[in-house]
Amino acid sequence: MLRFALFLLVANAVYAFQGPPPAAVPSTAADLARLIRESGMDPAECYRVRDLSFVKDDIKLYLNDGYLIFSKPVMGQRLSAIFTTDVEGGDGEVIVIPPTRSERQSLAAFTQSPNLDEHVKTILMILTDDSMAVLRTALEQQGEAAKKAPSAGALLAEHWDPVVANISGPMQMRLVADLWSVRPGKTGLALFVISGATLGNFDILSDARSNHRMIMRQRVERDGRDEINVWTDFLPRRITSKTSGDQRPLAPRPAPQPDWEFTLSNYRIDAEIANDLGVRAVTRVSAQIGPDPVRAFPFDIARNMQVSAVRIDGAPAELMRDESLRGRIRGGTEEVEFLAVSPVPLLPGSKHEFEFVHHGNVIATRGDGVYFVSARGSWYPHIPGQFATYDLNFRYPKRLTLVAAGDPVEDRIDGDSRITRRRMNAAVGAAGFNLGIYEKVTGTAAGVNFEVYGNRNLEESLRPPVTLSGPTPSPQLPTRARGARVAQPSMTIPFAPDPLARLSAVAGDVAASLEFFSGMFGPPVMKTLTVAPIPGGFGQGFPGLVYLSTFAYIDSVSRPAALRDAREQVFYSDLMVPHEVGHQWWGSVISTAHSEDEWLLEALANYSSLLWLEKKKGVKEMGAVLNGYRSELLEKDSQGKTYESAGPIVWGERLNSQPSTRTWRAITYGKGSWIMHMLRRRMGDEAFFKLLAELRRRYEFKLVTTADFQALARELRPKGLSAEGVDAFFDNWVYATGIPTLKLRYTVSGVAPAVKLSGSIDQSGAGDDFSMDAPVEVQFAKGPPQTIWVRTTGDDNTFTANLRQLPVRVVIPDDVLVKK
Numbered sequence: 001m002l003r004f005a006l007f008l009l010v011a012n013a014v015y016a017f018q019g020p021p022p023a024a025v026p027s028t029a030a031d032l033a034r035l036i037r038e039s040g041m042d043p044a045e046c047y048r049v050r051d052l053s054f055v056k057d058d059i060k061l062y063l064n065d066g067y068l069i070f071s072k073p074v075m076g077q078r079l080s081a082i083f084t085t086d087v088e089g090g091d092g093e094v095i096v097i098p099p100t101r102s103e104r105q106s107l108a109a110f111t112q113s114p115n116l117d118e119h120v121k122t123i124l125m126i127l128t129d130d131s132m133a134v135l136r137t138a139l140e141q142q143g144e145a146a147k148k149a150p151s152a153g154a155l156l157a158e159h160w161d162p163v164v165a166n167i168s169g170p171m172q173m174r175l176v177a178d179l180w181s182v183r184p185g186k187t188g189l190a191l192f193v194i195s196g197a198t199l200g201n202f203d204i205l206s207d208a209r210s211n212h213r214m215i216m217r218q219r220v221e222r223d224g225r226d227e228i229n230v231w232t233d234f235l236p237r238r239i240t241s242k243t244s245g246d247q248r249p250l251a252p253r254p255a256p257q258p259d260w261e262f263t264l265s266n267y268r269i270d271a272e273i274a275n276d277l278g279v280r281a282v283t284r285v286s287a288q289i290g291p292d293p294v295r296a297f298p299f300d301i302a303r304n305m306q307v308s309a310v311r312i313d314g315a316p317a318e319l320m321r322d323e324s325l326r327g328r329i330r331g332g333t334e335e336v337e338f339l340a341v342s343p344v345p346l347l348p349g350s351k352h353e354f355e356f357v358h359h360g361n362v363i364a365t366r367g368d369g370v371y372f373v374s375a376r377g378s379w380y381p382h383i384p385g386q387f388a389t390y391d392l393n394f395r396y397p398k399r400l401t402l403v404a405a406g407d408p409v410e411d412r413i414d415g416d417s418r419i420t421r422r423r424m425n426a427a428v429g430a431a432g433f434n435l436g437i438y439e440k441v442t443g444t445a446a447g448v449n450f451e452v453y454g455n456r457n458l459e460e461s462l463r464p465p466v467t468l469s470g471p472t473p474s475p476q477l478p479t480r481a482r483g484a485r486v487a488q489p490s491m492t493i494p495f496a497p498d499p500l501a502r503l504s505a506v507a508g509d510v511a512a513s514l515e516f517f518s519g520m521f522g523p524p525v526m527k528t529l530t531v532a533p534i535p536g537g538f539g540q541g542f543p544g545l546v547y548l549s550t551f552a553y554i555d556s557v558s559r560p561a562a563l564r565d566a567r568e569q570v571f572y573s574d575l576m577v578p579h580e581v582g583h584q585w586w587g588s589v590i591s592t593a594h595s596e597d598e599w600l601l602e603a604l605a606n607y608s609s610l611l612w613l614e615k616k617k618g619v620k621e622m623g624a625v626l627n628g629y630r631s632e633l634l635e636k637d638s639q640g641k642t643y644e645s646a647g648p649i650v651w652g653e654r655l656n657s658q659p660s661t662r663t664w665r666a667i668t669y670g671k672g673s674w675i676m677h678m679l680r681r682r683m684g685d686e687a688f689f690k691l692l693a694e695l696r697r698r699y700e701f702k703l704v705t706t707a708d709f710q711a712l713a714r715e716l717r718p719k720g721l722s723a724e725g726v727d728a729f730f731d732n733w734v735y736a737t738g739i740p741t742l743k744l745r746y747t748v749s750g751v752a753p754a755v756k757l758s759g760s761i762d763q764s765g766a767g768d769d770f771s772m773d774a775p776v777e778v779q780f781a782k783g784p785p786q787t788i789w790v791r792t793t794g795d796d797n798t799f800t801a802n803l804r805q806l807p808v809r810v811v812i813p814d815d816v817l818v819k820k
């Protein structure tokens with residue numbers, strides 16, 4: 001995830017040297033924010049406009065007939081403008097055509113049309129990139145046609161000032177940062193808040209700090225809660241394809257790596273954990289300034305961590321944080337952004353030391369000596385997507401054991417405290433910690449020292465309830481009536497699960513999967529891998545530190561009843577460990593920046609766990625898991641639609657807003673694994689495994705996108721698979737939805753060694769434009785089967801093949817995602 005939240009706009013800034021400084025140059029971010037807040041619309045800059053149009057990347061705005069008013073300048077810049085059609089015959093129009101099929105499908109799901117063409121009542125614009133200059137130029141080109149209308153302006157200002165303040169208020173950090181920027185084209189944003197004639201209120205955001213990503217969204221009320229529907233979210237054609245207007249970029253252009261304004265390295269964190277589990281920390285980190293001067297530095301942190309002071313090079317710096325804002329959920333934790341503001345711009349290329357003092361509650365108790373760490377990668381100020389080394393020093397109550405990512409450097413008792421220090425040998429994207437009263441198993445595998453910890457005590461929620469058996473006791477107290485015999489209920493306490501039952505089994509799988517994956521994907525970057533439990537049904541794999549569900553540590557028979565079906569048991573007993581160990585590569589060595597690419601890391605980690613299962617228990621076991629995913633994808637929701645049809649996998653977290661959150665899970669893990677499996681099947685083992693190893697090698701410590709992965713698959717495709725075939729695979733399985741039904745018919749003629757096989761495949765149930773390479777497996781009495789790939793469309797798809805011997809069976813094999 002790139003750092004610049006789309007719903008919580010905050011950014012970087014640089015001092016703007018634009019001619020002589022205006023009279024009131026604010027000296028602090030707070031002063032500048034106040035100036036922005038109080039600026040208001042400028043009645044002297046109100047125009048009656050006709051046929052004024054301008055284009056911002058893939059957004060076309062037509063201000064056909066109405067008033068256009070600008071805000072008063074702040075530091076010489078006008079930040080907002082309003083177009084209103086509130087005149088007789090007034091009209092305006094907004095047109096957006098998303099560049100990809102999947103995004104047009106997404107837009108259509110909300111607006112019933114794959115393209116946006118909406119007449120508007122008003123457009124409120126907040127423009128901190130170069131769009132304001134474009135709009136002003138368009139206005140100047142109108143010449144006499146645009147007349148100043150100060151009296152209308154006065155009325156409009158009165159009406160709109162509070163509205164603009166309402167919308168820009170929550171963006172104050174971002175606006176401050178953008179105003180100080182010397183390169184608005186790389187740091188600014190264009191936000192259009194639109195009141196549409198038919199669609200109601202919605203907005204369109206183009207954010208230069210997020211690779212110029214465009215996002216259209218609408219606030220809605222769902223079940224009494226305020227929610228946001230993301231209609232579409234895409235990189236504009238300018239970024240993704242060489243020819244503008246391309247409907248579907250056939251040769252995906254790898255997205256550029258982020259253009260950081262500054263980069264972090266060498267974290268040093270001193271943290272103290274009190275008896276009440278409150279965390280106080282001082283985080284120090286080095287920052288290298290990029291090609292432009294920077295004054296405001298945005299960081300992310302967990303909402304329940306408060307930053308109380310910032311120093312830059314030892315001198316106090318200004319801190320700006322907006323508590324009122326809703327943060328962004330990342331990795332299950334709500335994160336917010338804040339600005340560290342230097343009193344002067346820091347010069348390009350210079351290196352500085354940042355120091356943050358912060359405290360908060362990120363550890364909860366789940367039983368005696370059993371804890372839940374909530375802010376696992378966000379308990380300190382950080383920038384998602386950047387890689388740095390960490391030196392972590394903890395002081396905490398001595399009855400506990402604290403573990404963290406990195407190699408152990410120090411571990412000693414000091415009075416009532418224990419001191420644990422870990423240091424990393426390689427740069428990673430995040431550093432977590434965990435703590436408890438532990439048992440441990442250690443060892444070495446693939447050159448990695450691993451430590452697997454388990455809780456000695458059982459968390460409260462897994463303790464068996466006390467149940468009564470025997471005759472139901474009378475609701476009344478048994479009286480001591482003479483001669484009365486009252487049956488005594490017998491109490492039974494079912495066997496309590498042992499929280500360490502599978503500790504050595506887990507350690508065995510950690511070791512074996514480390515070896516297995518190192519052989520396939522190259523060595524992991526961390527020299528120490530620590531695995532420790534977390535209460536709840538999930539796991540999380542951070543670089544060098546895995547949080548493993550406590551369910552994975554207890555015997556299958558002791559797991560809660562809801563987890564006792566075969567699929568859940570395989571998940572906790574066989575797949576969770578290798579999945580999280582897989583994240584040592586997918587998510588640690590390489591990472592992603594955008595929600596549309598996150599599926600890659602999950603699909604790769606999960607498919608890695610399936611490869612491990614295939615090696616450990618055989619291809620049948622792996623097939624059973626894939627079949628389970630198939631059934632889940634084909635399950636129907638309350639509206640009778642299959643989970644799979646909710647949307648393409650690249651919609652990412654947007655799939656969560658579908659009726660069931662199982663949709664996102666089913667698609668990300670289930671379909672994601674199928675995508676990897678079918679790509680393997682289509683490319684062949686050799687080319688596919690080379691693809692995975694090369695992905696790791698080429699994108700080490702970089703951010704990878706779906707387009708990068710597709711481009712690499714094209715590059716490494718085997719003979720017999722065209723580049724167009726790779727694109728068709730991604731178009732249909734990754735960027736679209738559909739699980740077809742295939743019907744195979746065939747005839748065999750001739751005699752060995754000149755046997756002729758001819759047949760056809762009928763495809764149905766996945767839409768007319770769905771097309772796949774369907775495998776036809778020809779099995780013989782002797783020797784391995786032969787696979788013929790047949791490209792399907794809706795209709796008859798015929799094929800022929802010359803065989804050397806008579807086939808025994810000709811089938812579409814099970815390991816392809818079609819309806820069975």
Ligand SMILES: [Zn+2]
Nearest residue numbers: 579583602605
């Ligand atoms: Zn995962």
